[in-house]
Amino acid sequence: xxxxxxxxxxxAGHNGLVCAATLAxxxxxxxxxxxxxxxxxxxxxREFAPGFQVSACAHIVHxxxxxxxxxxxxxxxxxKWAARGMSTTAxxxxxxxxxxxxxxxxxxxxxxxxxxxxxxxxxxxxxxxLSRVPPRLGTSDWRDYAALARxxxxxxxxxxxxxxDLLRIGGMNVYDLLQExxxxxxxxxxxxxxxxxxxxxxxxxxxxxxTLLYRLAAQAAAxxxxxxxxxGVGAVxxxxxxxxxxxxxxxRPRAVVKRILMEADRAAGVELESGERIPAAAVISSxxxxxxxxxxxxxxxxxxxxxxxxxxxxSHGLAAKLHLALDRLPxxxxxxxxxxxxxxxxxxxxxxxxxxxxxxxxxxxxxxxxMEITVPTRNDPSLAPAGKHVLSALVQYAPYALKDGWLDExxxxxxxxxxxxxxxxPGLSSSIVGVELLTPTDIEQEFRISGGHWHHGxxxxxxxxxxxxxxxxxxxxxxxxxxxxxxxxxxxxxxxIGTAGLNAARQVLEAA
Amino acid sequence: xxxxxxxxxRGSAPLRDTAPHFLQPLLKTPFHERARALSEVDSFIPWAxxxxxxxxxxxxxxxxxxxxxxxxxxxTPMVKYRIAGPDAVGYLNRLVxxxxxxLKPDRVAYCxxxxxxxxxxxxxxxxxxxxxxxxxxxxxxxxxxxxxxxIGFDVEIRExxxxxxxxxxxxxxxCAVLKNAGLAGIERLKPFEIGYFALxxxxxMVSRTGFTGDLGYxxxxxxxxxxxxxxxxxxxxxxxxxRAIGSQALNVARIEAxxxxxxxxxxxxxxxxxxxxxxxxxxxxxxxxxxxxxxHFNGRRALLAERARGPRRRxxxxxxxxxxxxxxxxxxxxxAGKREVGSVTSAAWSPTCKRNIALAMVDAPYFSMxxxxxxxxxxxxxxxxxxxxxxxxxxxxxFFAPERRRATPPNDF
Numbered sequence: 001x002x003x004x005x006x007x008x009x010x011x012a013g014h015n016g017l018v019c020a021a022t023l024a025x026x027x028x029x030x031x032x033x034x035x036x037x038x039x040x041x042x043x044x045x046r047e048f049a050p051g052f053q054v055s056a057c058a059h060i061v062h063x064x065x066x067x068x069x070x071x072x073x074x075x076x077x078x079x080k081w082a083a084r085g086m087s088t089t090a091x092x093x094x095x096x097x098x099x100x101x102x103x104x105x106x107x108x109x110x111x112x113x114x115x116x117x118x119x120x121x122x123x124x125x126x127x128x129x130l131s132r133v134p135p136r137l138g139t140s141d142w143r144d145y146a147a148l149a150r151x152x153x154x155x156x157x158x159x160x161x162x163x164x165d166l167l168r169i170g171g172m173n174v175y176d177l178l179q180e181x182x183x184x185x186x187x188x189x190x191x192x193x194x195x196x197x198x199x200x201x202x203x204x205x206x207x208x209x210x211t212l213l214y215r216l217a218a219q220a221a222a223x224x225x226x227x228x229x230x231x232g233v234g235a236v237x238x239x240x241x242x243x244x245x246x247x248x249x250x251x252r253p254r255a256v257v258k259r260i261l262m263e264a265d266r267a268a269g270v271e272l273e274s275g276e277r278i279p280a281a282a283v284i285s286s287x288x289x290x291x292x293x294x295x296x297x298x299x300x301x302x303x304x305x306x307x308x309x310x311x312x313x314x315s316h317g318l319a320a321k322l323h324l325a326l327d328r329l330p331x332x333x334x335x336x337x338x339x340x341x342x343x344x345x346x347x348x349x350x351x352x353x354x355x356x357x358x359x360x361x362x363x364x365x366x367x368x369x370x371m372e373i374t375v376p377t378r379n380d381p382s383l384a385p386a387g388k389h390v391l392s393a394l395v396q397y398a399p400y401a402l403k404d405g406w407l408d409e410x411x412x413x414x415x416x417x418x419x420x421x422x423x424x425x426p427g428l429s430s431s432i433v434g435v436e437l438l439t440p441t442d443i444e445q446e447f448r449i450s451g452g453h454w455h456h457g458x459x460x461x462x463x464x465x466x467x468x469x470x471x472x473x474x475x476x477x478x479x480x481x482x483x484x485x486x487x488x489x490x491x492x493x494x495x496x497i498g499t500a501g502l503n504a505a506r507q508v509l510e511a512a
Numbered sequence: 513x514x515x516x517x518x519x520x521x522r523g524s525a526p527l528r529d530t531a532p533h534f535l536q537p538l539l540k541t542p543f544h545e546r547a548r549a550l551s552e553v554d555s556f557i558p559w560a561x562x563x564x565x566x567x568x569x570x571x572x573x574x575x576x577x578x579x580x581x582x583x584x585x586x587x588t589p590m591v592k593y594r595i596a597g598p599d600a601v602g603y604l605n606r607l608v609x610x611x612x613x614x615l616k617p618d619r620v621a622y623c624x625x626x627x628x629x630x631x632x633x634x635x636x637x638x639x640x641x642x643x644x645x646x647x648x649x650x651x652x653x654x655x656x657x658x659x660x661x662x663i664g665f666d667v668e669i670r671e672x673x674x675x676x677x678x679x680x681x682x683x684x685x686x687c688a689v690l691k692n693a694g695l696a697g698i699e700r701l702k703p704f705e706i707g708y709f710a711l712x713x714x715x716x717m718v719s720r721t722g723f724t725g726d727l728g729y730x731x732x733x734x735x736x737x738x739x740x741x742x743x744x745x746x747x748x749x750x751x752x753x754x755r756a757i758g759s760q761a762l763n764v765a766r767i768e769a770x771x772x773x774x775x776x777x778x779x780x781x782x783x784x785x786x787x788x789x790x791x792x793x794x795x796x797x798x799x800x801x802x803x804x805x806x807x808h809f810n811g812r813r814a815l816l817a818e819r820a821r822g823p824r825r826r827x828x829x830x831x832x833x834x835x836x837x838x839x840x841x842x843x844x845x846x847x848a849g850k851r852e853v854g855s856v857t858s859a860a861w862s863p864t865c866k867r868n869i870a871l872a873m874v875d876a877p878y879f880s881m882x883x884x885x886x887x888x889x890x891x892x893x894x895x896x897x898x899x900x901x902x903x904x905x906x907x908x909x910x911f912f913a914p915e916r917r918r919a920t921p922p923n924d925f
């Protein structure tokens with residue numbers, strides 16, 4: 001038996017590290033076990049071609065909770081920004097582009113201003129919902145009632161007109177919402193893209209206004225807009241790791257957890273693949289709920305109804321990640337060199353996006369996918385050899401459960417992506433010196449996320465807030481005493497936010 | 513023939529293989545033709561999708577055959593599942609509240625199983641047929657729950673209801689009847705034991721189990737052999753007073769034995785809608801088959817919390833004054849009938865005990881042994897309803913437990 005810890009955190013992704021640092025800060029002895037050789041989880045910077053580094057999964061930081069940044073002193077621990085407040089450029093055919101930020105270029109500029117302002121107000125109102133531990137239903141605990149009342153009050157406080165609008169649009173699809181407000185297909189395509197990025201939805205799917213509000217609220221809570229850390233997204237976790245270590249937490253890389261140990265119906269530690277057993281008073285897993293419950297814990301420790309809910313969790317990813325090593329800065333038609341400091345979207349219309357999604361519904365990849373493109377080397381040359389560049393793109397839709405399997409289709413889909421990029425950036429192909437495509441099955445394997453979904457489970461009404469990931473585990477505690485969840489599968493979900501890790505740590509501290 | 517034209521089919525006796533399912537809403541067991549021939553009052557009721565006999569002749573005649581001779585009761589509709597595989601023990605131990613690891617091969621255990629909230633889904637029996645093969649007999653079909661419970665376990669689960677026919681042979685002369693039929697060594701079979709015998713050329717599995725609380729056996733056979741087994745047992749039992757019985761007579765016997773019946777004394781948590789209608793094994797007085805020490809099982813954490821909180825109600829036996837069965841009676845704390853404390857779930861005049869007995873769900877704290885409650889009994893006396901407030905004492909179950917139900921070998925009655 002190894003030394004006993006107060007807390008073992010499984011996984012050194014950003015949530016695991018936030019949790020560990022917060023627990024260590026409160027004087028707990030904490031051990032973080034990471035399967036990979038380096039910390040980061042899905043917020044990782046690594047080499048993908050000789051000399052070329054890329055943020056291997058998440059590639060923009062725009063939701064990192066301000067409290068985490070401040071309280072864990074990430075900037076003191078080495079986090080530097082290569083860019084903040086990055087712009088968004090929607091790419092259209094023949095170099096017609098729309099630039100989005102606080103304002104938008106083009107015919108819908110005025111409508112956009114009113115829309116963006118109202119969405120900001122909604123986002124502000126929803127920040128408390130997003131940030132706190134979700135209340136439970138059907139209890140007699142006054143704190144649950146207080147939390148529900150606070151939610152009601154936040155919405156009521158918007159004033160009559162805004163409250164009506166929020167309640168009206170809350171359950172809508174983003175397609176209908178944007179059709180009401182705008183004319184420019186390019187603008188609508190770009191705004192709709194953010195609602196479906198990382199989801200299992202097309203713009204016409206119900207609940208896509210919710211996913212958009214979720215994104216905006218997390219962004220509003222973070223402040224700072226779209227940001228790129230120096231050294232890629234992995235730098236956030238490097239700083240978190242230093243912060244956690246400085247507070248006394250220990251981090252062990254290359255320590256693969258085989259199973260969670262139980263003793264007298266309590267989580268009592270973990271066993272590693274190596275056979276080593278490490279006892280602990282509490283185990284906090286940043287792994288996804290299916291991995292945590294069905295693999296690491298085992299269904300024998302859980303009730304059938306709970307296992308049924310976990311098994312039914314929809315957790316198949318639909319986003320692929322494309323990494324290109326380039327021997328020169330890419331040139332997109334109609335896009336200035338300074339626009340490359342921001343992100344570029346290929347989602348020229350809502351119908352384009354919906355058609356791209358149609359394929360995914362039937363287990364096919366999009367023949368004309370949508371993309372979020374960044375050129376991280378434009379802001380941070382350290383990621384590639386001098387003069388060379390990296391292009392990083394999130395590509396939708398590439399369903400996890402591809403009809404014919406990914407083995408033979410990866411090359412073909414890479415070809416689809418490259419020829420699409422070539423259309424928007426003529427000459428790009430000739431500058432490519434290295435290509436990597438991560439399908440959801442690759443993401444599943446590399447990052448140990450069941451289903452390869454970066455939210456660890458769809459963000460949808462039935463897997464949201466009070467019922468995320470499933471009833472019975474929606475407040476970070478699980479049915480098993482001493483076992484907690486702290487990953488993206490919990491409220492509020494994926495993205496480099498840190499709230500799940502922070503809230504989980506607080507629940508652990510409160511229980512003790 | 514079109515789908516609408518069903519007249520021809522309705523006239524002929526539809527068989528499962530040929531008639532569309534909507535023309536045969538109730539299936540027939542392999543014993544049906546024999547049962548129909550013996551039925552004097554044509555009283556059939558549906559049971560788990562089959563038509564079965566409620567009463568053959570009179571309830572009294574059939575009841576007294578259970579307690580004084582031997583009876584045949586068609587058990588075929590009981591839902592059966594085969595559970596087999598390397599993890600079968602672990603699977604069953606997580607499913608039911610009892611410790612199945614202690615169940616030896618060729619033994620049977622009565623069990624209940626719960627949902628996550630510790631509320632009973634069903635009760636039934638687990639037969640250990642081999643090292644890692646079990647048969648689970650249940651009241652309700654529940655493949656969905658059984659399969660979802662198998663997530664993470666290496667087991668194979670299959671419904672075998674239609675593959676196995678079964679007859680309960682119960683009563684003091686049941687052992688003699690089986691011996692007469694040629695089941696050599698049947699007298700050595702112990703309670704809750706499984707044995708394998710031959711009836712002529714037919715191999716039979718026999719378990720010393722039953723729902724009567726009396727000496728008795730359950731005989732399991734392939735459906736193709738069912739009729740010949742029935743005929744052989746009827747022939748072998750002629751001198752021992754054997755008689756086919758229906759569900760009504762059995763119900764009196766099971767109340768005397770103090771056994772709970774699903775849909776009568778409790779409702780499966782899958783079927784309740786209103787809050788507070790679910791029942792835990794502790795509510796049902798089944799603490800003795802809840803093993804909190806065996807490791808995790810479905811509902812364990814909820815049941816521990818319930819145990820810590822203390823009981824809210826409990827199923828108890830009642831001995832009621834008078835002779836009128838307290839069917840559906842509300843129970844009160846005092847004769848004035850002011851404070852309602854529960855209700856009767858099963859009631860019968862026990863002809864053997866000569867007592868007016870009942871099973872009742874009684875609220876805390878009124879269920880303590882020996883306590884008195886009052887049963888509000890309604891009597892129909894020649895179409896005029898009268899009301900009696902009868903003293904009812906909480907007593908031990910079973911009400912009737914003869915030595916012969918356990919004796920091995922049983923006396924040759």
